[in-house]
Amino acid sequence: MESGVFFTTYKADMGLRRKPVHKVRLLVFVAFLIIFPFLASRYWLNLANQIAIATISAIGLNILVGYTGQISLGQGAFMAVGAYSAGIFAARFGLPIYLNVPLACLITAAVGVFFGLPSLRLKGLYLAMATLAAQVIVEWIITHWTSLTGGTEALVMPAPTLFGQRLNTDFRFYWIAVSMALLTALFAANLFRSRVGRAFVAIRDQDIAAEVIGVDVFRYKLLAFAISSFIAGLAGALLANYRTIISWERFTIETSIFYLAVIIIGGLGTINGSFFGAAFMTLLPAFINNLGRALQTTAPAVAGLLPAVQQAIFGLAIILFLVLEPEGLAKLWRNVKDYFYVWPFSY
């Protein structure tokens, strides 16, 4: 029976997975991810892909908002840049997925840095307004630069091909989406064990103090914008390759707010919280939908009312989470782990 976690070397203390149980858990999780697509129906694969892409985007936003403390309302716009870049490279230049996605990420990173420039002078809500401007400007450019983006018409791209396989089914795309989500999570987890990641956290906690101890605040803020939008671009580019049809309506301000909700519910400044939040925000509406369908035959009167109360249920669930566990699902998960860690002799 252990009474706590003690490490005798710095290396062990800095480890990504510090205890054997972490490794076992990771193995179980990865094994589940590998087996899942062979058992799941197309509906569940579609949900899994949506969650994987939402997780990537949420991690990107979490790096900026949760770890560096720079509030952004421009996530939808950055995803749009990624999606349209990938789409244009694929449709107009015939670039394959392994080229159009990285290029889209780089372009989005550059756009992110540009819109991150106001963060030199602006903080908090004022920065939120500046990123809101990014959202509006990008939306306007996409809908009006008709020759490049197709304007308000949807941009259609060919289904991506990898290793001679057309990635046109949910099953095939699952492997791309999930492996990219895992890579992104691994990258982000390691980022915050590095000097750069710690500088981000220092800026979030107290930017003046961070500057005093030698963090180049402006440079690191821009770097946070670059990394965050690189990942947002990845999510957007994957979404484009997954759906093969891109319309700006998918990347409105509502998308930006959706992802803020994802990371708040999941847990600000946590990697697994990004996943929990994405899964929760995708599965809860799906669950309510299925409940509605189940009631269509058994209780049509209730099912008729359900669309009206559906939104309220969703809002209520979010409020309850925020009140009962403000640190999000990630904290809840930690509580469960802590509980079982000392089980059955908890105090």
Place this chain on the structure above:
Amino acid sequence: MSRKLVIFALLVALLSLAACAGGGGGAGGAPIKVGAIFDLSGATADVGTPYAEGVQGFVKWVNSKGGIKGRQIELLFQDYKYEVPVAEQLYTQFVGEGAIAFMGWGTGDTEALRARIAEDKVPFMSASYSHVLGNPAEAPYNFLVGTSYTDQLIIIWKWILEDWKAKGGSGAPVVAYMHHPSPFGLSPWQQGGEEWAKANGIQATAYEMPRGATDYTAELTRIRDSGAKYVVFQTVSSPAALALKNAASLGMSNVTFICLNWCADELAVKLAGPAAEGLVGAMPFTPPTVDVPGMKDAAEFLKSQGTSLQDKGLHYIQGWATMAVMAEGIKRVLDSGKELNGENLKAALEGMSNYSTGGVTAPITFTPTDHRGSKAMKLFRVKNGQWEQLTDFLSAQ
């Protein structure tokens, strides 16, 4: 701690329940499965709800008559709240459960699913009449029952030219095109409407109606000062009604206002009140105020349900007629004795020539190279708060 555990346990229970509910069934068996997504609680729920009731009404009516060649239609449907990701989830769910055809709703979901339905070979009809969806080279499995937005606008342009001449106007008529700030709003303008106006001597200018605006006086003042005598709306009912009221208070009584199909309905008349008087409507589906033979079934069905077509309105008959065309396609596949699947249904629909909907729409014709079912429609005008027929079928060609 225990409280939090309870929450966690509840969450797990919720999600596993969802898992149970979501398990898909297989295809086959007697009922014909048709998937459908409706907007019952989203941005367009005001018109989405009667449309949904119309689709469901037709299915109930057909089933009560013994179905299509003895097979019942099973409509797999759910509210998607006008959210594209939800539409995609429901689409995969219903197709996974064996839906062979799909009834969509808005521009966003129809565009987003366009590539997927072509991969899956699922014929798709929605209430988005974007011109490009009628081109099989771009959207092989989309079928338009209503007149495409571009065709509607061209018909309106033609009518304006005639009306302008009849009123003794000289030179090019000045027209303002006020549109919703979305693909839906711009689609007829960008997909051929602007070009047609230029080529045929109409001086048309587009004005965007900003999202969430509570007043259009600024836009309307600019339009008045431009000397426009016609204003064409491509938006939904409530903004159009608001603009009509603003125009009335600006005293623009010498201007003719025209609505394309999504603001030409009972709701616009109700919301705008007296300001709607004289409003011209481009209506691919005949409103219930005008009696045509194609409405008899729907009217009788609704009477048996204790309500009336007048109460349900134009969008009910729109949903009913759209589903009726899909059902006719299904019937033709069954008649031919072929296997009922998406490919054969597409072929059957493409063989549909001058199919009469009893005057609800112009006769429907689909061909392998053209999925715009009706290229003609009637114009209607509001008189004493009622839509009355103004012209016979006008064609865009």
